[in-house]
Amino acid sequence: MKFIDLRKEYPHLDSTYSEYPVSYKIDAMFEEYRLAEQALEKRKTRNGDVVSLDSEPGIEAHVAEYLPGPEEETMKHIQNEELYKALRSIPRKHAERIYAYYFMDMTLDEIAAAEGVYKSAVRKSIMLGKQELKKILLQD
Incomplete structure:
Protein backbone atom coordinates (compact mmCIF):
# COMPACT_ATOMS: atom_id res chain seq x y z
CA MET A 1 0.00 0.00 0.00
CA GLY A 48 7.78 28.55 -27.58
CA ASP A 49 4.10 27.88 -26.96
CA VAL A 50 4.03 30.00 -23.83
CA VAL A 51 1.55 32.85 -24.13
CA SER A 52 2.61 36.15 -22.63
CA LEU A 53 0.90 39.52 -22.75
CA ASP A 54 4.18 41.42 -23.05
CA SER A 55 6.02 39.29 -25.60
CA GLU A 56 5.57 38.20 -29.19
CA PRO A 57 6.57 34.50 -29.23
CA GLY A 58 3.98 32.15 -30.61
CA ILE A 59 0.59 31.25 -29.36
CA GLU A 60 -0.34 27.87 -27.96
CA ALA A 61 -1.48 25.40 -30.58
CA HIS A 62 -4.83 24.69 -28.93
CA VAL A 63 -5.66 28.40 -28.84
CA ALA A 64 -5.31 28.64 -32.60
CA GLU A 65 -7.67 25.72 -33.29
CA TYR A 66 -10.40 26.33 -35.80
CA LEU A 67 -13.85 26.51 -34.26
CA PRO A 68 -16.73 25.97 -36.69
CA GLY A 69 -19.23 28.78 -37.02
CA PRO A 70 -23.02 28.53 -36.95
CA GLU A 71 -23.21 27.87 -40.71
CA GLU A 72 -20.91 24.85 -40.49
CA GLU A 73 -22.74 23.52 -37.44
CA THR A 74 -26.09 23.85 -39.25
CA MET A 75 -24.80 22.08 -42.35
CA LYS A 76 -23.36 19.27 -40.24
CA HIS A 77 -26.70 18.91 -38.44
CA ILE A 78 -28.61 18.76 -41.76
CA GLN A 79 -26.20 16.18 -43.17
CA ASN A 80 -26.55 14.05 -40.02
CA GLU A 81 -30.35 14.20 -40.30
CA GLU A 82 -30.16 13.09 -43.94
CA LEU A 83 -27.83 10.25 -43.03
CA TYR A 84 -30.07 9.00 -40.20
CA LYS A 85 -33.12 9.26 -42.45
CA ALA A 86 -31.32 7.21 -45.10
CA LEU A 87 -30.24 4.66 -42.48
CA ARG A 88 -33.90 4.21 -41.49
CA SER A 89 -34.86 3.51 -45.11
CA ILE A 90 -32.48 0.59 -45.70
CA PRO A 91 -33.01 -2.93 -44.32
CA ARG A 92 -32.75 -2.99 -40.54
CA LYS A 93 -29.93 -5.55 -40.37
CA HIS A 94 -27.77 -3.50 -42.75
CA ALA A 95 -28.44 -0.32 -40.77
CA GLU A 96 -27.67 -1.97 -37.42
CA ARG A 97 -24.38 -3.37 -38.69
CA ILE A 98 -23.34 -0.07 -40.31
CA TYR A 99 -24.18 1.77 -37.10
CA ALA A 100 -22.22 -0.71 -34.98
CA TYR A 101 -19.20 -0.59 -37.29
CA TYR A 102 -18.97 3.14 -37.95
CA PHE A 103 -20.62 4.80 -34.97
CA MET A 104 -19.88 2.37 -32.14
CA ASP A 105 -16.38 1.49 -33.44
CA MET A 106 -16.99 -2.24 -33.24
CA THR A 107 -14.84 -4.54 -35.37
CA LEU A 108 -16.31 -7.01 -37.85
CA ASP A 109 -15.30 -9.83 -35.51
CA GLU A 110 -17.11 -8.22 -32.57
CA ILE A 111 -20.30 -7.68 -34.57
CA ALA A 112 -20.19 -11.24 -35.90
CA ALA A 113 -19.65 -12.66 -32.41
CA ALA A 114 -22.49 -10.57 -30.95
CA GLU A 115 -24.91 -11.74 -33.65
CA GLY A 116 -23.62 -15.31 -33.89
CA VAL A 117 -22.89 -15.08 -37.64
CA TYR A 118 -19.83 -15.29 -39.85
CA LYS A 119 -17.56 -12.29 -40.30
CA SER A 120 -18.05 -12.48 -44.08
CA ALA A 121 -21.82 -12.08 -43.65
CA VAL A 122 -21.28 -8.91 -41.61
CA ARG A 123 -18.79 -7.55 -44.16
CA LYS A 124 -21.18 -8.22 -47.07
CA SER A 125 -24.11 -6.72 -45.20
CA ILE A 126 -22.17 -3.53 -44.48
CA MET A 127 -21.02 -3.31 -48.09
CA LEU A 128 -24.57 -3.74 -49.43
CA GLY A 129 -25.92 -1.24 -46.91
CA LYS A 130 -23.32 1.33 -47.94
CA GLN A 131 -24.27 0.87 -51.60
CA GLU A 132 -27.94 1.44 -50.75
CA LEU A 133 -27.08 4.50 -48.66
CA LYS A 134 -25.04 5.91 -51.52
CA LYS A 135 -27.99 5.53 -53.92
CA ILE A 136 -30.38 7.19 -51.46
CA LEU A 137 -28.08 10.08 -50.55
CA LEU A 138 -27.09 10.81 -54.17
CA GLN A 139 -30.76 10.83 -55.22
CA ASP A 140 -31.48 14.05 -53.32
Whole structure:
Protein backbone atom coordinates (compact mmCIF):
# COMPACT_ATOMS: atom_id res chain seq x y z
CA MET A 1 0.00 0.00 0.00
CA LYS A 2 1.28 3.45 -0.94
CA PHE A 3 0.45 6.82 0.59
CA ILE A 4 -0.26 10.04 -1.32
CA ASP A 5 -0.08 13.53 0.12
CA LEU A 6 -3.53 15.00 -0.48
CA ARG A 7 -2.36 18.56 0.16
CA LYS A 8 0.22 18.18 -2.59
CA GLU A 9 -2.20 16.63 -5.09
CA TYR A 10 -5.16 18.90 -4.29
CA PRO A 11 -3.81 22.20 -2.96
CA HIS A 12 -7.17 23.94 -3.36
CA LEU A 13 -8.85 21.59 -0.88
CA ASP A 14 -8.61 22.03 2.85
CA SER A 15 -7.78 18.48 3.79
CA THR A 16 -7.54 17.33 7.37
CA TYR A 17 -5.60 14.25 6.27
CA SER A 18 -2.16 14.88 4.87
CA GLU A 19 -1.48 11.31 3.77
CA TYR A 20 -4.02 8.89 2.41
CA PRO A 21 -3.46 5.18 1.69
CA VAL A 22 -4.04 4.12 -1.93
CA SER A 23 -3.41 1.01 -3.98
CA TYR A 24 -0.36 0.68 -6.21
CA LYS A 25 -2.57 1.11 -9.30
CA ILE A 26 -3.86 4.48 -8.09
CA ASP A 27 -0.35 5.58 -7.20
CA ALA A 28 0.84 4.56 -10.68
CA MET A 29 -1.97 6.63 -12.23
CA PHE A 30 -0.96 9.69 -10.22
CA GLU A 31 2.66 9.21 -11.28
CA GLU A 32 1.65 8.81 -14.94
CA TYR A 33 -0.38 12.03 -14.71
CA ARG A 34 2.56 13.89 -13.13
CA LEU A 35 4.91 12.73 -15.88
CA ALA A 36 2.43 13.73 -18.60
CA GLU A 37 2.09 17.20 -17.06
CA GLN A 38 5.87 17.60 -16.91
CA ALA A 39 6.21 16.50 -20.54
CA LEU A 40 3.54 19.01 -21.60
CA GLU A 41 5.30 21.85 -19.77
CA LYS A 42 8.63 20.91 -21.35
CA ARG A 43 7.04 20.80 -24.81
CA LYS A 44 5.43 24.20 -24.32
CA THR A 45 8.71 25.75 -23.23
CA ARG A 46 10.76 24.06 -25.94
CA ASN A 47 8.35 25.00 -28.76
CA GLY A 48 7.78 28.55 -27.58
CA ASP A 49 4.10 27.88 -26.96
CA VAL A 50 4.03 30.00 -23.83
CA VAL A 51 1.55 32.85 -24.13
CA SER A 52 2.61 36.15 -22.63
CA LEU A 53 0.90 39.52 -22.75
CA ASP A 54 4.18 41.42 -23.05
CA SER A 55 6.02 39.29 -25.60
CA GLU A 56 5.57 38.20 -29.19
CA PRO A 57 6.57 34.50 -29.23
CA GLY A 58 3.98 32.15 -30.61
CA ILE A 59 0.59 31.25 -29.36
CA GLU A 60 -0.34 27.87 -27.96
CA ALA A 61 -1.48 25.40 -30.58
CA HIS A 62 -4.83 24.69 -28.93
CA VAL A 63 -5.66 28.40 -28.84
CA ALA A 64 -5.31 28.64 -32.60
CA GLU A 65 -7.67 25.72 -33.29
CA TYR A 66 -10.40 26.33 -35.80
CA LEU A 67 -13.85 26.51 -34.26
CA PRO A 68 -16.73 25.97 -36.69
CA GLY A 69 -19.23 28.78 -37.02
CA PRO A 70 -23.02 28.53 -36.95
CA GLU A 71 -23.21 27.87 -40.71
CA GLU A 72 -20.91 24.85 -40.49
CA GLU A 73 -22.74 23.52 -37.44
CA THR A 74 -26.09 23.85 -39.25
CA MET A 75 -24.80 22.08 -42.35
CA LYS A 76 -23.36 19.27 -40.24
CA HIS A 77 -26.70 18.91 -38.44
CA ILE A 78 -28.61 18.76 -41.76
CA GLN A 79 -26.20 16.18 -43.17
CA ASN A 80 -26.55 14.05 -40.02
CA GLU A 81 -30.35 14.20 -40.30
CA GLU A 82 -30.16 13.09 -43.94
CA LEU A 83 -27.83 10.25 -43.03
CA TYR A 84 -30.07 9.00 -40.20
CA LYS A 85 -33.12 9.26 -42.45
CA ALA A 86 -31.32 7.21 -45.10
CA LEU A 87 -30.24 4.66 -42.48
CA ARG A 88 -33.90 4.21 -41.49
CA SER A 89 -34.86 3.51 -45.11
CA ILE A 90 -32.48 0.59 -45.70
CA PRO A 91 -33.01 -2.93 -44.32
CA ARG A 92 -32.75 -2.99 -40.54
CA LYS A 93 -29.93 -5.55 -40.37
CA HIS A 94 -27.77 -3.50 -42.75
CA ALA A 95 -28.44 -0.32 -40.77
CA GLU A 96 -27.67 -1.97 -37.42
CA ARG A 97 -24.38 -3.37 -38.69
CA ILE A 98 -23.34 -0.07 -40.31
CA TYR A 99 -24.18 1.77 -37.10
CA ALA A 100 -22.22 -0.71 -34.98
CA TYR A 101 -19.20 -0.59 -37.29
CA TYR A 102 -18.97 3.14 -37.95
CA PHE A 103 -20.62 4.80 -34.97
CA MET A 104 -19.88 2.37 -32.14
CA ASP A 105 -16.38 1.49 -33.44
CA MET A 106 -16.99 -2.24 -33.24
CA THR A 107 -14.84 -4.54 -35.37
CA LEU A 108 -16.31 -7.01 -37.85
CA ASP A 109 -15.30 -9.83 -35.51
CA GLU A 110 -17.11 -8.22 -32.57
CA ILE A 111 -20.30 -7.68 -34.57
CA ALA A 112 -20.19 -11.24 -35.90
CA ALA A 113 -19.65 -12.66 -32.41
CA ALA A 114 -22.49 -10.57 -30.95
CA GLU A 115 -24.91 -11.74 -33.65
CA GLY A 116 -23.62 -15.31 -33.89
CA VAL A 117 -22.89 -15.08 -37.64
CA TYR A 118 -19.83 -15.29 -39.85
CA LYS A 119 -17.56 -12.29 -40.30
CA SER A 120 -18.05 -12.48 -44.08
CA ALA A 121 -21.82 -12.08 -43.65
CA VAL A 122 -21.28 -8.91 -41.61
CA ARG A 123 -18.79 -7.55 -44.16
CA LYS A 124 -21.18 -8.22 -47.07
CA SER A 125 -24.11 -6.72 -45.20
CA ILE A 126 -22.17 -3.53 -44.48
CA MET A 127 -21.02 -3.31 -48.09
CA LEU A 128 -24.57 -3.74 -49.43
CA GLY A 129 -25.92 -1.24 -46.91
CA LYS A 130 -23.32 1.33 -47.94
CA GLN A 131 -24.27 0.87 -51.60
CA GLU A 132 -27.94 1.44 -50.75
CA LEU A 133 -27.08 4.50 -48.66
CA LYS A 134 -25.04 5.91 -51.52
CA LYS A 135 -27.99 5.53 -53.92
CA ILE A 136 -30.38 7.19 -51.46
CA LEU A 137 -28.08 10.08 -50.55
CA LEU A 138 -27.09 10.81 -54.17
CA GLN A 139 -30.76 10.83 -55.22
CA ASP A 140 -31.48 14.05 -53.32
